[in-house]
C-alpha cells in the first residue's frame with residue numbers, strides 16, 4: 649500500500665541526527681558498506697539475543713527495552729500484526745546506504761527494520777507493508793521515528809529508529 653501523507657505520522661518527532669548520536673555515544677566503529685563490529689565506547693551497553701515479543705534482537709540496552717514496550721502495547725490491540733512481524737535486523741555498524749559519509753543509526757543499535765510476508769520494501773519505495781503502518785503509532789508513542797517520513801530516495805518504510813527528541817530521555821544527558 650501507499651505510504652500515507654507525512655503529516656499523519658511522526659508528529660513532533662524527527663530522525664536522530666548523526667551529530668546527536670556522535671555527541672552521545674561517539675564513533676560506533678568502521679563506516680563500511682556491510683555490518684561491522686561495535687568498537688565504540690558504548691559497546692558495554694549492547695545487549696544481544698533479547699526477546700522483545702515477536703523475535704529476538706541485539707541493540708542498545710534502553711532501545712531494546714523501549715522496543716519491548718512498543719510490542720507489549722501493540723500486542724494488546726493488534727496481536728495479529730505482532731504475530732506476523734519479522735525483522736531484518738537492528739544493530740549493524742555501517743554507513744547509510746544513501747549517504748556513504750554518514751553512519752546509519754543501526755550503527756548504535758537504536759534502529760530496527762521490519763517486514764511482513766516474504767519480501768522487504770526496498771529503500772526509496774513509496775510503498776509500505778500495512779503492518780508497518782499499523783505499528784507506526786505504537787512506535788511514535790514510544791518516541792520512535794518511522795522511516796516512511798524520510799524524503800526522496802531515503803524513504804524507508806521498513807525502518808524505525810529512536811527519534812532525536814527521545815535519545816536524551818532514553819539514554820541520559822550528553823557527556
Ligand SMILES: [Zn+2]
Pocket residue numbers: 754759760761804806807808
Ligand atoms: Zn533501517
